[in-house]
Amino acid sequence: MKLQHLIGVYLLSITAVLGSPSQTPFDITSSDYVPLHPELEARSREILAKYPLIDTHIDLPATMRTIHRRPMDAIPKLNSSHPGHFDLPRAKAGGLAGAFFTANAPCPGGFGRDVGPDFLEPTETVQHVLESIDLVKNTLAYYPALMKAARNAADVREAFSEGKLAVLMGLEGTHGLANSLSTLRMYVELGVRYVTLTHVCHSSFASSNGGGAGTSGSTIPPAHPGNGLTAWGIELVHELNRLGVMVDLSHTSDNTARDAIKASKAPVVWTHSGARTINNHPRNVPDDILRMIGDGPGKNPGIVLSVLFSTFIDPNNATTARVVDHIEHIASIVGKSHVGLGSDFNGISLAVDYMEDVSKWPNMIQELLYRKWTESEIAGIMGGNLLRVMEEVETVQAGLAHLPASPEIYHKRTDLPAHEWGGPNMAYLAPDVQKIVVQQKRLRDEL
Ligand SMILES: *[C@@H]1O[C@H](CO)[C@@H](O)[C@H](O)[C@H]1NC(C)=O
Numbered sequence: 205m206k207l208q209h210l211i212g213v214y215l216l217s218i219t220a221v222l223g224s225p226s227q228t229p230f231d232i233t234s235s236d237y238v239p240l241h242p243e244l245e246a247r248s249r250e251i252l253a254k255y256p257l258i259d260t261h262i263d264l265p266a267t268m269r270t271i272h273r274r275p276m277d278a279i280p281k282l283n284s285s286h287p288g289h290f291d292l293p294r295a296k297a298g299g300l301a302g303a304f305f306t307a308n309a310p311c312p313g314g315f316g317r318d319v320g321p322d323f324l325e326p327t328e329t330v331q332h333v334l335e336s337i338d339l340v341k342n343t344l345a346y347y348p349a350l351m352k353a354a355r356n357a358a359d360v361r362e363a364f365s366e367g368k369l370a371v372l373m374g375l376e377g378t379h380g381l382a383n384s385l386s387t388l389r390m391y392v393e394l395g396v397r398y399v400t401l402t403h404v405c406h407s408s409f410a411s412s413n414g415g416g417a418g419t420s421g422s423t424i425p426p427a428h429p430g431n432g433l434t435a436w437g438i439e440l441v442h443e444l445n446r447l448g449v450m451v452d453l454s455h456t457s458d459n460t461a462r463d464a465i466k467a468s469k470a471p472v473v474w475t476h477s478g479a480r481t482i483n484n485h486p487r488n489v490p491d492d493i494l495r496m497i498g499d500g501p502g503k504n505p506g507i508v509l510s511v512l513f514s515t516f517i518d519p520n521n522a523t524t525a526r527v528v529d530h531i532e533h534i535a536s537i538v539g540k541s542h543v544g545l546g547s548d549f550n551g552i553s554l555a556v557d558y559m560e561d562v563s564k565w566p567n568m569i570q571e572l573l574y575r576k577w578t579e580s581e582i583a584g585i586m587g588g589n590l591l592r593v594m595e596e597v598e599t600v601q602a603g604l605a606h607l608p609a610s611p612e613i614y615h616k617r618t619d620l621p622a623h624e625w626g627g628p629n630m631a632y633l634a635p636d637v638q639k640i641v642v643q644q645k646r647l648r649d650e651l
């Protein structure tokens with residue numbers, strides 16, 4: 205921990221003890237900006253003003269829900285200061301132009317829940333996801349002059365030209381779908397633009413690599429044959445393609461990533477991962493999978509957006525320069541037009557030095573300039589590459605527009621047909637419907 209952090213924590217404790225009326229205990233500001241390469245600071249700010257910087261992973265709703273009894277009470281505070289790595293003054297100071305806020309529910313295991321071997325035990329994940337989406341939507345409604353809802357690349361460009369933060373949403377983990385493509389389609393109507401195929405738990409769709417933040421980086425025991433996507437997960441990927449939603453492979457098992465790249469008709473993304481060759485952690489992408497991405501025949505034209513979590517980058521040397529080591533290794537395989545930035549702010553205990561929070565993005569630009577990245581390469585990693593991927597995903601969607609929604613349901617579900625909906629003595633059912641139910645029950649008993 206750096207000195208300025210220690211002082212910040214110290215002042216915070218004093219404030220909490222004295223209960224200063226002018227300052228809430230939440231008053232953590234970011235006046236601690238230290239340029240990484242002072243001689244390049246002016247240039248870094250010029251570039252940030254000229255091109256949009258888009259961060260594909262910020263767990264803001266999770267922080268709002270973690271510390272507020274009424275999570276919506278957090279919304280007005282975002283304009284002054286809010287705990288964690290993100291608030292609006294710091295986002296502005298850092299030149300952030302676009303953010304994907306995460307709609308998620310912690311994995312059921314985190315609540316001591318067991319979904320069972322078939323993932324059928326009920327959980328509250330859908331409620332948590334919907335409440336997170338609601339928080340983002342109400343934040344947008346509160347700040348019409350500062351933020352703009354975005355669903356596609358054109359919306360992001362428009363928000364940037366208006367000087368507003370483009371706000372998008374991603375769903376982290378298909379445990380949040382409760383085994384249902386209908387749930388997916390409704391999230392998409394509400395604005396979800398990517399789906400991370402797993403968080404740190406497996407789902408009926410896909411296998412996770414476990415090993416998220418707070419772990420030493422061990423994987424979890426497989427739940428599916430082959431430890432990849434299930435047939436049902438492949439159906440999900442096709443539905444995501446049809447809906448124009450990005451397929452996110454951060455957190456997934458290596459085989460899920462391989463299977464999804466094969467199944468997806470559109471570019472795939474890693475919204476917050478590094479390079480496993482630079483730091484051997486299962487949250488980072490191995491070279492053989494990176495080789496499936498890029499330009500050229502047979503490759504998926506996707507994008508790897510690099511994370512800032514010290515544990516994934518290098519526990520012994522967690523610096524912004526080290527993040528760029530990850531980025532340059534990834535780019536050496538996939539090409540510089542297939543890399544981007546996805547911090548995982550608010551979802552990590554410690555970001556790397558010089559990128560401690562959202563106000564520090566000029567330092568990332570300075571490090572890239574220091575390493576002789578050209579202006580157009582920097583514009584690409586900041587957001588241009590991601591916007592291109594989003595447009596390609598939209599093109600695939602347009603090409604699939606003639607297809608109907610997938611009617612598939614998870615084959616292990618036991619609640620459909622929903623005979624129980626008929627009420628006592630089938631009192632809610634018309635006589636012809638009653639007959640069908642009786643016949644179906646008889647058939648089921650005979651099986
Ligand atoms: C947010 O803060 C800015 C700068 O202090 C101020 O101009 C603006 O009115 C505030 N907006 C809201 C909705 O609080």
Ligand SMILES: *[C@@H]1O[C@H](CO)[C@@H](O)[C@H](O)[C@H]1NC(C)=O
Pocket residue numbers: 521523525526529
């Ligand atoms: C940390 O990483 C940076 C970037 O690669 C490197 O220049 C520096 O030498 C490393 N420091 C240590 C102590 O390994």
